[in-house]
Amino acid sequence: EAQVTQNPRYLITVTGKKLTVTCSQNMNHEYMSWYRQDPGLGLRQIYYSMNVEVTDKGDVPEGYKVSRKEKRNFPLILESPSPNQTSLYFCASSPQWGRALYNSPLHFGNGTRLTVT
Amino acid sequence: GENVEQHPSTLSVQEGDSAVIKCTYSDSASNYFPWYKQELGKGPQLIIDIRSNVGEKKDQRIAVTLNKTAKHFSLHITETQPEDSAVYFCAAANNFNKFYFGSGTKLNVKP
Numbered sequence: 001e002a003q004v005t006q007n008p009r010y011l012i013t014v015t016g017k018k019l020t021v022t023c024s025q026n027m028n029h030e031y032m033s034w035y036r037q038d039p040g041l042g043l044r045q046i047y048y049s050m051n052v053e054v055t056d057k058g059d060v061p062e063g064y065k066v067s068r069k070e071k072r073n074f075p076l077i078l079e080s081p082s083p084n085q086t087s088l089y090f091c092a093s094s095p096q097w098g099r100a101l102y103n104s105p106l107h108f109g110n111g112t113r114l115t116v117t
Numbered sequence: 118g119e120n121v122e123q124h125p126s127t128l129s130v131q132e133g134d135s136a137v138i139k140c141t142y143s144d145s146a147s148n149y150f151p152w153y154k155q156e157l158g159k160g161p162q163l164i165i166d167i168r169s170n171v172g173e174k175k176d177q178r179i180a181v182t183l184n185k186t187a188k189h190f191s192l193h194i195t196e197t198q199p200e201d202s203a204v205y206f207c208a209a210a211n212n213f214n215k216f217y218f219g220s221g222t223k224l225n226v227k228p
Contacts, residue, residue: 004160033216042123042206042218043161058215059118090160105151106216108160 002027006091006109013081014117021076021112023091031094031104032074033058034066036087037111043090049074081116088113119144121209123219131227136197138222140207141189147209147217150183150190155204155221164205165192197226 004025013019025032033048035058045058049068063085065077074093078085089112094104120143130136142150148169153161167174167181167190174181178197183190194201207219 035218040126040220042121042220043208043216044218045216092160105163105166106153106161108153108162110158110160 004091004093004107004109006112008112009110010113012115012117015082016080019078019081021089023074023076023109024072025093026072027093027107028071029093029095031096032068033092034076035090035092036060037090038087046076083116086114086116119147119209119217121207121217121219123207123222125222126220127223129225129227130197132197132199134197136194136224138192138205138207139189140219142209143188144211146211148212149210151208152181152192153206153208155206161206199226199228202226
């Protein structure tokens, strides 16, 4: 089944303890992206990647890191989490990027709910 | 950057009635406008989209209209059913893979 898989689904951690949220897609998609969803703010883009070893900042990158060493995986890293990073996180992928965007809708994972105390 | 505003934030309709959700955007470079439906505990799922060179698109009970001059686009759901209850997001995107999402509309269809 074609899908985007995020792990874990739920995570509770303490301030300053490094964590990684994994994202994997089995559709051979070039483009992958991370979003955070907060009440009243919709989804905001954190980072995106157009292909292996190519990443760029979205609108809210502060406090996050990403890497794209393989096409299928795009982990989100919080080196020193803080309470304001408590949120619902979504990973998404699409077949292509750039001008072909309208032929390449985003496919989302089921989300990771992170709580930082 | 782009700013997408979405209204209303909540919408309650009776089963069988129509529902309309409206979005405005600010950047004339945006050229792709998808709509996503998010059910409880799941990620958003694309339900319909429209390109900037098209004014209207329909798919069964769902339609989207786009007014480029006024920079607004709308989602229309006719003959609503309880399974249409969800959170709906509009988005605007440009050629550089930057997606900007609205704040979401929680639709409740009462049986």
